[in-house]
Structure formats: structure tokens, C-alpha cells
Amino acid sequence: MRTARSRPLRPPERTHAVPSSRASTTDATKSASAGGGSGGVQSLERAFDLLERMADAGGEVGLSELSVSSGLPLPTIHRLMRTLVSCGYVRQQTNRRYALGPRLIRLGESASRLLGTWARPYLARLVEETGETANMALLDGDEVVYVAQVPSKHSMRMFTEVGRRVLPHSTGVGKALLARTPPEEVRALLARTGMPAATEKTITTPDAFLSALEQVRAAGYAMDDNEQEIGVRCLAVPVPDSPTAAAISISGPSGRVTEEATERIVPVLQEVARQLSQALANTAAQA
Known part of the structure; x- marks a missing residue:
């Protein structure tokens, strides 16, 4: 497994928004x-x-x-x-x-697809550097939705598909997305969604989840350790200053995503998240 390199990626191409004909003139x-x-x-x-x-x-x-x-x-x-x-x-x-x-749904779906398209070169770098499947996820209401993925080349890999929705409490990306959210807002979200156990290792109480978010803030990354699926470990970081709450992650079998591998992978995740954030900021400035 290679370590992180400072090789820059080309920012996404500028897109031009078409103004709506439904203008409120008054x-x-x-x-x-x-x-x-x-x-x-x-x-x-x-x-x-x-x-x-x-x-x-x-x-x-x-x-x-x-x-x-x-x-x-x-x-x-x-x-x-x-x-x-x-x-x-x-x-x-x-x-x-x-x-x-309901009209917001079409706008949101189109924006999510576009954001996922921009993210793919960065996810491809994650796969190249770590060997594991890379994902990008957004917080959509109370749920986490996966908007982009580049699969690992390993024969044994994760099959979380684009468009899948999961609850935040059982995923690494969910923890990364909520790590900076005020505790009272996190509790309100958990009260709305409930905290069903996907596995015996899933966090199922608000206090335990808030404690896990403290660990995420201290460590600088989130982990799903067999909490969504037995035998699968996920590492995730938020995309800083993203226009909407976003996180990127890698996931793979627990036997490959070990403690030693985590020490190598997390810096790569953090660097790619910074590059993606900068590319999104540059695109927004050009718009």
C-alpha cells in the first residue's frame, strides 16, 4: 500500500447554471x-x-x-x-x-449527481492509494445517502451502491457528518430516526453515540467497526467547507483495514478531503 502523495488533481470543470424563467419580478x-x-x-x-x-x-x-x-x-x-x-x-x-x-427533490437529485461526478477523480485516488473501495456520502435530511463510489480492485470488496440510504448512527460517514453538529440537534435527529441495531456492535443509545462523536473530533476521523455489517470496517472524514454536509470514506474487510492500515489510510483520506474541498470552493468562486 502506498502512502499519501501531494500530487494535485485537476479541479472539476466549470459548469454554467441556466437561469429559471420563473422569476419573481416584484x-x-x-x-x-x-x-x-x-x-x-x-x-x-x-x-x-x-x-x-x-x-x-x-x-x-x-x-x-x-x-x-x-x-x-x-x-x-x-x-x-x-x-x-x-x-x-x-x-x-x-x-x-x-x-x-416535492419540486426540491429534482433539484437535490441533480445536485447530488453532479457533486458525485466531481468527486470521482478524488475517490479514484483513494482507491489507488489504499486499495479499498471509496465512497462519498451526503446528509440528506435525517439520512445518509451515498452519491459516488469507486470500487476496489480486490475480488473481496464492499458493494454499497450509489443511491443507498442508511441511518447515521451505524456508519462511519454518518459519524463524520454529525461530528460538529450540536449535541441537542444530534439527539433530536436520533429521536426521529430511532437507533436500530444493524449488528451486535451497532451503537444504540444517544449517549454512546455522542461519546463516539467526541472521539471523532479528537481523532480527526470516524470509524465504523463492524457496526453496519459484520466483517466490514469503514474509515471516514468530513469534506471541510463543503457547500452541503459531505464525507468521504474507504471501506473493506476488517482483515485488511487493520489498526496498522488505519494509520496509513487516514492521512490519505484527510488530504484528499482537503483537495476536494478546495476544488469545490474554486468551482463556486468561478460560478
């Missing part, structure tokens, strides 16, 4: 002159901020909750939410609370 005109703090369109910035706050709250909120968390007045929030409802990005429930709408 708000855009008003805020184009007033502007947001970033020099953008203030109403758009506020709308996207509300969508992210809804996602952070589990996907369903009331207007008063949004007003408290965002600091915006209720009339402003009501106007923005009415526009988002009319566009299909938010829907109003029978209890008058608001939930994320």
Missing part, C-alpha cells in the same frame, strides 16, 4: 436596488435561508418558528412562503404549517 425589483449584504438579491437570499432553516428543523415548520429563528417579521416570511408555495418548493399542510415541497 421582489427582485425591490431588493435589486436595496440589495443584500452580499450584493445579491435580498429576497432570494431570504427565501433560500428560509428553505435551509426548514431543512434544519426537519422539513416542517410554522411561520412563527421561522420568524423567531430568522429574525424576519411575519409579513415578510408570509410573502416569501406564499411565493415558494406557488413555485412548488414549499407546500402548506392541513394544520397550516409549511413543509418542503
